Amino acid sequence: MDAEISLAERFEARRGHLRSVAYRMLGSLSEAEDAVQEAWLRLGRTDVSEVENLAGWLTTVTGRVCLDMLRSRKARREELGDERLPDPIVTRDPEQEVLVADQVGIAMMVVMEALAPAERLAFVLHDMFAVPFDEIAPVIDKTPAATRQLASRARRRVKDSAPTPDPDLGRQREAVEAFFTAARDGDLEALVTILDPDVVLRVDLGDGGPLRVVRGARNVAGQALTYRQLSAAMEYVLVNGAVGMVNMTGGSAQSLMALTVENGRIVTMEIIADPDRLASLGL
Template sequence: MDDTTFLAQRFDAHRGRLRAVAYRVLGSASEAEDAVQEAWLRLRRSDADGIANLGGWLTTVVGRVCLDMLRSRSARREDPLDEFVPEAVTDDDPEHEAVVADSVGIALLVVLEALTPAERLAFVLHDLFGVAFEEIAPIVGRTPAAARQLASRARRRVRTGSPVPDDLSRQREVVDAFMAAARGGDFDALLAVLDPDVVLRVDFGALKPERAVVRGAAAVAGRALAFRSASREGRQVLIDGGLGVLSTEHGVPVSLLGMTVSGGRIVAIDILADPARVRDLDLKELD
């Protein structure tokens, strides 16, 4: 076995956790893969034999890469329609799935978008992955005490800003009512299941670079009616421990709707409208 193959095997042993960290920091499966790949490239260029704690070293590298990506993303955001849309993650990596199941999924990712890059990284690394503040400090360029304060501020904002999802049975009732109202063209029934401040985010993926954002129950209901189609069917699926709707046309997946249901109403809808990416997801359909 040559040195590169051996190093790749050592890296693969940490890949699942690195990808989970990057996804929670970035909220994007594709960007998380990019961050992990960059960590691999940096490892290959380093003196791997001199790294005493490879897992910790790789987590630090991924953290720095993610922080740079978050800062770059923030600098690019000038148009309010260029708002980030968290991606659903479903794969066959048991460690990654366990991390996703233990968190609050898309609802948390939406709240994390309101944090500064440094706050977000400190919170995710410490609160979700147990990284010590002494290790976080050099990544964010602060002292351990300052890194602790970053995580503390983020924690307070998450607690006050994150909607508490209803239990799964209640979520199913609300999503069923939404689907029935959309199919029937019932505007008032849609308003009844949508929170007045509901936010709809649409990611078109490779089909269109810009991302659309619609706010308010009336506007979201109008969009739901405008894009309903007799040839499309919707099936409820699990996304990050919450409920979603897989939209198909003639049996072919075309889009995925992630629903955040809290207080008996839908407070957020995140749509992945890239059929190619939707088809690649391994979704669990509900009976």
């Protein structure tokens, strides 16, 4: 009994870390919790008396669980065609910014969604959690050298496609404020100026259909003018450690917007307008 209690305590001490691994792998908060719970069940069915590094073992087991979930999800989406934006981590308290500053931005999570499951595992475990390639390789049934190549390929794709957000929240907010001021004023040219020429807007309406994607500053600015009456109901929040906005109407969240500001311009905008998902965030 004492051994079981000790094992449970050691697992609980690593739960936050394992949840972070699973979230980066899956982009879903609920699925991340499921993956961590499955790791706990597997721990209970395994004799770990000879495991020298329990933390490392738990990390790779969680990675294996997530890999299976990603492969199942990929097959399901290919069959059904369902798409969605990754779950955001939202806080209203700027003082908690330090707690979420290391979270992966939504724009980067979107890029990671396009990685093959094995690529994502190799990249997440090695680049984000410093797991050696020789420990990742058995999880994906590859050699360490092949695993290194997978991580390298994923790293290049992320670097080429994911924006690098301004680390200064003040500068982020200045850009976002300028955007919404221009939207309220109906100033198309001002909107175009604050948007990167290649800005991408992605909208998840939660209707089971594909993501709505709009590209280009003038096209996105036109969309912003369409919804300018909603801008008065927008409140600032932190989304994965970056400045975001939530539209509160009638005491409930109608939409959540994650924005990426790079070099003073907005380069990506992700909007979640799925009522069920918004309700699950407790906004």
